[in-house]
Amino acid sequence: MEHIPILKMGEFLLVTIQVDMHDRLVTALQEDLTDRIAATLARGVLIDISSLQMVDSFIGRMLGNIAGMSRVLGAETVVVGMQPSVAITLVELGLSLRGVRTALDVEKGMDLLRAVVEQDGDDGGAVEPE
Amino acid sequence: MNVNDSRLPEILRRNGAEILTDWLRYQQSAPVGREKALRDGELREQSRAFLKALEEALAGGVISDIEGAAAAPLREFLGEAARARARQGFTPGQTATFVFSLKLPLFGRLRQEYGSDAAGLAAEIWTATELIDQLGLYTTEIYQKTRDEIIARQQQELLELSTPVVKLWEGIVALPLIGTLDSARTQVVMESLLQQIVQIGASIAIIDITGVPTVDTLVAQHLLKTVAAARLMGADCIISGIRPQIAQTIVHLGVELGNVATRATLADAFRLALRRTGQAVVKAETAR
Known part of the structure; x- marks a missing residue:
């Protein structure tokens, strides 16, 4: 069974979705990702969906779920590079992914993630010693 | 015969x-x-x-x-x-x-x-x-x-003409809406706005509704849809050009604009956008 690779970059995890998502794949991603966050104590997750051309309500909801789970595990999620057609579809489906941070591209997403994590770091969050 | x-x-x-x-x-x-x-x-x-x-x-x-x-x-x-x-x-x-x-x-x-x-x-x-x-x-x-x-x-030409998306500044686009906002137009507006956001790489979009004659619950819903779609792409929206009467209507109708930033004028919205993107316009001292 295929998996979506999860790359570790410092204290962030990078997920680039480059194939069309189907339900099994997104469920597997959810499990892999939560495992990796717990294992690496990552502070942020960046999901790049710029090559995703199509979403349905299930995948849309799963994106929201993944963000929620990551937050519970102490990692912020940023979804970047959503295509206009995908954004319109999600809105028409009534899924506006509240609670998920978004950015235009990976670079802006990384900036946002750093800013958010830095802000959180101020209030004495669990920072692992390097 | x-x-x-x-x-x-x-x-x-x-x-x-x-x-x-x-x-x-x-x-x-x-x-x-x-x-x-x-x-x-x-x-x-x-x-x-x-x-x-x-x-x-x-x-x-x-x-x-x-x-x-x-x-x-x-x-x-x-x-x-x-x-x-x-x-x-x-x-x-x-x-x-x-x-x-x-x-x-x-x-x-x-x-x-x-x-x-x-x-x-x-x-x-x-x-x-x-x-x-x-x-x-x-x-x-x-x-x-x-x-x-x-x-x-x-009608088709009007539809296409009436939704220009203009770049105001680095990372800031504006969408001056003119005329009534119905479902068909919202679709066109939304599409052209999102296209431009990608093309320009804008992180803030100002939707100016000075030219929208009335805002009822349906129009507000269309606006919020556009805002939500832009947010999904990673761009924040500011709604500007809200006239006093429209502010009154919005509150009387109980329209919930959520946490969308709103301003009375485009200039004010632009100032907010500049601040959010960490930019500022200052008066040139030599210009007198």
């Missing part, structure tokens, strides 16, 4: 030139439709071509039914004339009068031909009237169709 006994084709063939002369004189002196008329040369050319097409159609056996194949060239000619008039801004009355005005010279000729044969004349006039009425109605139909096409095209 059977329509097949009609002498109309023969009369028209023999007296075509005289009828044309009479018809032209009548059209040029007619009070109706002269305020916006074709040039005389054009009118003569059209009248001549129409009479010729009519003559050919009659020779082909078309008397009471203009839907048949034999009348196809005649229909085509009339259609073209009607379309041209519709585009030039003639009224439907003027367009149809072009055909109806043929009655006078034609009936005059028939009266001469039939002389004292009153029954024959009455029957022939009835045949001719029926034919010309059908042709006149046909021009009106084509005229109407052309008008509808023009209106549809203009």
Whole structure:
């Protein structure tokens, strides 16, 4: 069974979705990702969906779920590079992914993630010693 | 009298030139439709071509039914004339009068031909009237169709024209909305805004609703949809140009704009956008 690779970059995890998502794949991603966050104590997750051309309500909801789970595990999620057609579809489906941070591209997403994590770091969050 | 006994084709063939002369004189002196008329040369050319097409159609056996194949060239000619008039801004009355005005010279000729044969004349006039009425109605139909096409095209153009997305600054785009926001327009607006956000790489979009006459719950819902879609792409939205009356309506209707930033003027929204993107515009000290 295929998996979506999860790359570790410092204290962030990078997920680039480059194939069309189907339900099994997104469920597997959810499990892999939560495992990796717990294992690496990552502070942020960046999901790049710029090559995703199509979403349905299930995948849309799963994106929201993944963000929620990551937050519970102490990692912020940023979804970047959503295509206009995908954004319109999600809105028409009534899924506006509240609670998920978004950015235009990976670079802006990384900036946002750093800013958010830095802000959180101020209030004495669990920072692992390097 | 059977329509097949009609002498109309023969009369028209023999007296075509005289009828044309009479018809032209009548059209040029007619009070109706002269305020916006074709040039005389054009009118003569059209009248001549129409009479010729009519003559050919009659020779082909078309008397009471203009839907048949034999009348196809005649229909085509009339259609073209009607379309041209519709585009030039003639009224439907003027367009149809072009055909109806043929009655006078034609009936005059028939009266001469039939002389004292009153029954024959009455029957022939009835045949001719029926034919010309059908042709006149046909021009009106084509005229109407052309008008509808023009209106549809203009609506489409308006739709495309009225949703420009302009780049205000590095990373800031503005969308000045003008006119009522319905579902179809929201779709167009949303698409062009999202396209531009990707193209320019904008992180803030200002939606200016100064030109939107009324904001009801439906319009607000459309606005919020656009904002939500832009947010999904990673761009924040600011809604600006909210007039006092609209602010009152929004609150009275209980429209929940959520956590969307709103400002009264575009300038104010622009200032906010600059601050959010960490930029500032300062007065040049040398500029005095």
